[in-house]
Amino acid sequence: xxxxxxxxxxxxxxxxxxxxxxxxxxxxxxxxxxxxxxxxxxxxxxxxxxxxxxxxxxxxxxxxxxxxxxxxxxxxxxxxxxxxxxxxxxxxxxxxxxxxxxxxxxxxxxxxxxxxxxxxxxxxxxxxxxxxxxxxxxxxxxxxxxxxxxxxxxxxxxxxxxxxxxxxxxxxxxxxxxxxxxxxxxxxxxxxxxxxxxxxxxxxxxxxxxxxxxxxxxxxxxxxxxxxxxxxxxxxxxxxxxxxxxxxxxxxxxxxxxxxxxxxxxxxxxxxxxxxxxxxxxxxxxxxxxxxxxxxxxxxxxxxxxxxxxxxxxxxxxxxxxxxxxxxxxxxxxxxxxxxxxxxxxxx
Amino acid sequence: xxxxxxxxxxxxxxxxxxxxxxxxxxxxxxxxxxxxxxxxxxxxxxxxxxxxxxxxxxxxxxxxxxxxxxxxxxxxxxxxxxxxxxxxxxxxxxxxxxxxxxxxxxxxxxxxxxxxxxxxxxxxxxxxxxxxxxxxxxxxxxxxxxxxxxxxxxxxxxxxxxxxxxxxxxxxxxxxxxxxxxxxxxxxxxxxxxxxxxxxxxxxxxxxxxxxxxxxxxxxxxxxxxxxxxxxxxxxxxxxxxxxxxxxxxxxxxxxxxxxxxxxxxxxxxxxxxxxxxxxxxxxxxxxxxxxxxxxxxxxxxxxxxxxxxxxxxxxxxxxxxxxxxxxxxxxxxxxxxxxxxxxxxxxxxxxxxxxxxxxxxxxxxxxxxxxxxxxxxxxxxxxxxxxxxxxxxxxxxxxxxx
Numbered sequence: 001x002x003x004x005x006x007x008x009x010x011x012x013x014x015x016x017x018x019x020x021x022x023x024x025x026x027x028x029x030x031x032x033x034x035x036x037x038x039x040x041x042x043x044x045x046x047x048x049x050x051x052x053x054x055x056x057x058x059x060x061x062x063x064x065x066x067x068x069x070x071x072x073x074x075x076x077x078x079x080x081x082x083x084x085x086x087x088x089x090x091x092x093x094x095x096x097x098x099x100x101x102x103x104x105x106x107x108x109x110x111x112x113x114x115x116x117x118x119x120x121x122x123x124x125x126x127x128x129x130x131x132x133x134x135x136x137x138x139x140x141x142x143x144x145x146x147x148x149x150x151x152x153x154x155x156x157x158x159x160x161x162x163x164x165x166x167x168x169x170x171x172x173x174x175x176x177x178x179x180x181x182x183x184x185x186x187x188x189x190x191x192x193x194x195x196x197x198x199x200x201x202x203x204x205x206x207x208x209x210x211x212x213x214x215x216x217x218x219x220x221x222x223x224x225x226x227x228x229x230x231x232x233x234x235x236x237x238x239x240x241x242x243x244x245x246x247x248x249x250x251x252x253x254x255x256x257x258x259x260x261x262x263x264x265x266x267x268x269x270x271x272x273x274x275x276x277x278x279x280x281x282x283x284x285x286x287x288x289x290x291x292x293x294x295x296x297x298x299x300x301x302x303x304x305x306x307x308x309x310x311x312x313x314x315x316x317x318x319x320x321x322x323x324x325x326x327x328x329x330x331x332x333x334x335x336x337x338x339x340x341x342x343x344x345x346x347x348x
Numbered sequence: 349x350x351x352x353x354x355x356x357x358x359x360x361x362x363x364x365x366x367x368x369x370x371x372x373x374x375x376x377x378x379x380x381x382x383x384x385x386x387x388x389x390x391x392x393x394x395x396x397x398x399x400x401x402x403x404x405x406x407x408x409x410x411x412x413x414x415x416x417x418x419x420x421x422x423x424x425x426x427x428x429x430x431x432x433x434x435x436x437x438x439x440x441x442x443x444x445x446x447x448x449x450x451x452x453x454x455x456x457x458x459x460x461x462x463x464x465x466x467x468x469x470x471x472x473x474x475x476x477x478x479x480x481x482x483x484x485x486x487x488x489x490x491x492x493x494x495x496x497x498x499x500x501x502x503x504x505x506x507x508x509x510x511x512x513x514x515x516x517x518x519x520x521x522x523x524x525x526x527x528x529x530x531x532x533x534x535x536x537x538x539x540x541x542x543x544x545x546x547x548x549x550x551x552x553x554x555x556x557x558x559x560x561x562x563x564x565x566x567x568x569x570x571x572x573x574x575x576x577x578x579x580x581x582x583x584x585x586x587x588x589x590x591x592x593x594x595x596x597x598x599x600x601x602x603x604x605x606x607x608x609x610x611x612x613x614x615x616x617x618x619x620x621x622x623x624x625x626x627x628x629x630x631x632x633x634x635x636x637x638x639x640x641x642x643x644x645x646x647x648x649x650x651x652x653x654x655x656x657x658x659x660x661x662x663x664x665x666x667x668x669x670x671x672x673x674x675x676x677x678x679x680x681x682x683x684x685x686x687x688x689x690x691x692x693x694x695x696x697x698x699x700x701x702x703x704x705x706x707x708x709x710x711x712x713x714x715x716x717x718x719x720x721x722x723x724x725x726x727x728x729x730x731x732x733x734x735x736x737x738x739x740x741x742x743x744x745x746x747x748x749x750x751x
Contacts, residue, residue: 029524040540147681151673153623155630156647156666163654287529291627306631314539321532332527
């Protein structure tokens with residue numbers, strides 16, 4: 001990108017602006033879908049509290065929350081509040097949903113960060129090895145284990161890991177983000193990020209940092225390794241396709257050793273589509289995080305979502321799902337921007 | 349549109365480039381142009397799926413064939429279990445007592461009476477639940493994939509052919525849906541379908557519909573993209589020129605050419621659907637436990653058993669999920685490698701250069717060139733046979749099965 005002509009930078013700007021503008025309808029579509037799907041079954045107060053409170057109490061609460069207004073009025077009201085990041089309060093335990101998002105979102109961020117790191121660190125090098133040795137032993141082993149990783153549901157692997165490392169071997173804690181003592185201690189730290197690793201480092205007590213890290217190992221490995229299987233397949237497929245392209249052939253014809261062809265010529269180009277698809281994997285990672293969090297009682301967004309689902313608190317569910325939708329759209333935008341910066345061919 | 353062109357990811361047919369000539373095989377014309385240059389260039393007659401699979405099997409060799417066959421065997425095993433469940437299962441999935449009316453012991457270890465043990469709570473037979481679970485899984489997957497095909501393909505065809513604002517709106521909606529975590533989407537739909545009335549209708553159909561919604565965008569995208577590139581082709585132009593109606597063009601000319609990557613996606617989705625169903629069940633949001641046995645729900649119930657070293661309630665349903673997904677994925681994986689023209693495997697070919705000077709050189713041309721391309725590269729350096737100094741061996745293209 002050292003030499004950028006005026007025309008190409010103009011088209012880059014246009015591409016980015018178009019892409020940015022597209023985020024708005026995408027978010028709107030998702031928010032609208034979620035809103036109306038949640039209301040198909042009726043109003044949330046009935047769903048959550050019906051049968052548990054006398055009818056007059058329910059009517060009062062319905063009125064207070066505005067659920068007795070026409071659905072379209074409620075919809076526009078909801079959109080207006082969303083613009084101010086006001087997601088309302090949960091029905092069952094009367095918490096502000098935005099604070100749930102901050103606290104539990106930090107936990108999910110912490111988990112997905114480690115998992116993503118593991119997925120990249122394991123998946124990409126192994127995918128390269130598999131492509132390099134196509135149809136020979138390393139490739140076969142890696143492919144089969146890649147498929148196996150993919151085939152194993154994250155909660156099943158999580159349960160097995162808990163059984164083996166937590167209960168049989170008793171090496172690692174199997175649930176939660178830290179010991180209760182640690183959690184109490186680092187709650188006083190300021191500024192409080194709700195990311196336990198940072199909080200415990202800020203607190204400055206190595207024992208607590210160690211405790212937080214130990215709790216992270218199993219969930220992060222479970223989610224990370226399963227995602228690594230997908231990255232492995234992606235890298236392998238793309239590298240194989242790149243290895244067939246003319247310029248790689250030209251390099252070979254010039255007598256460049258195969259190892260160098262892979263390293264210098266093919267690998268980087270093969271990674272471009274991988275970056276793109278990673279944007280979609282981000283969504284997948286979030287989906288996987290929901291199940292991982294349930295398995296390890298990791299109190300992130302997925303954990304909260306699962307709880308509120310079981311309690312039939314659909315206002316909370318709607319809030320969390322909406323936020324996840326927005327995150328997903330923003331992440332996929334960022335990934336597209338990254339791709340456009342890396343690969344000039346994308347800016348059409 | 350918003351997503352830059354990606355090469356085959358986990359969804360092999362995703363890029364329109366591979367779409368049209370999956371079943372290239374022996375039917376395709378002999379001039380092998382890179383498929384990217386000729387998407388749907390020639391109206392290849394569509395074959396029935398079975399024929400395609402057989403062709404695929406014939407075109408495979410070694411590893412690919414092994415993967416394809418083992419995948420088919422595993423999947424076939426589960427289909428058999430599903431079909432024969434009432435006859436081979438020792439008990440019903442909710443039975444808590446044998447035919448003699450004596451209740452099962454709760455949390456019995458796997459043994460002669462209960463091969464996979466019994467559960468906590470009611471004390472049902474785990475083996476029976478696993479067998480009936482395969483029936484649920486297969487039913488849901490078949491329903492979900494068929495429904496998403498029936499909706500996604502026609503919409504994609506219409507949207508791609510028609511273009512204009514209809515196309516743009518549909519693309520925007522499907523893109524938004526596609527970006528959304530699939531499990532969440534299934535949860536939201538499942539709430540809309542049965543959320544208000546727990547206990548009623550939380551059956552196979554509701555679960556299938558929630559899963560269907562996830563996959564419609566994929567078929568839509570692939571078919572739409574294939575249609576857009578195919579509709580520029582001369583044969584469509586010709587059909588239009590002779591006055592064929594849009595309906596006729598879509599159904600008779602385009603359909604067969606734009607659905608060719610659909611089987612692979614369907615395979616990938618079938619594997620994914622099982623995981624989604626199990627995920628829903630694990631969250632307690634799938635099928636009502638009284639309506640059918642479901643592996644994910646079994647795992648959900650087994651969560652608390654682990655702390656007391658009770659492994660059988662979780663391990664057997666979990667293994668069933670892994671095996672079935674593995675079987676289907678193996679089929680998909682090998683089909684992708686065989687049918688995706690950009691990936692077709694070739695054997696390594698030795699090209700021995702003619703002895704020109706005092707020292708002879710051997711150039712090894714390794715994988716990455718198709719037979720034809722290799723032949724083309726090799727041609728200029730092939731010595732005439734009269735010279736009799738060099739040997740050029742170009743092995744056949746394993747992918748197309750042609751010399």
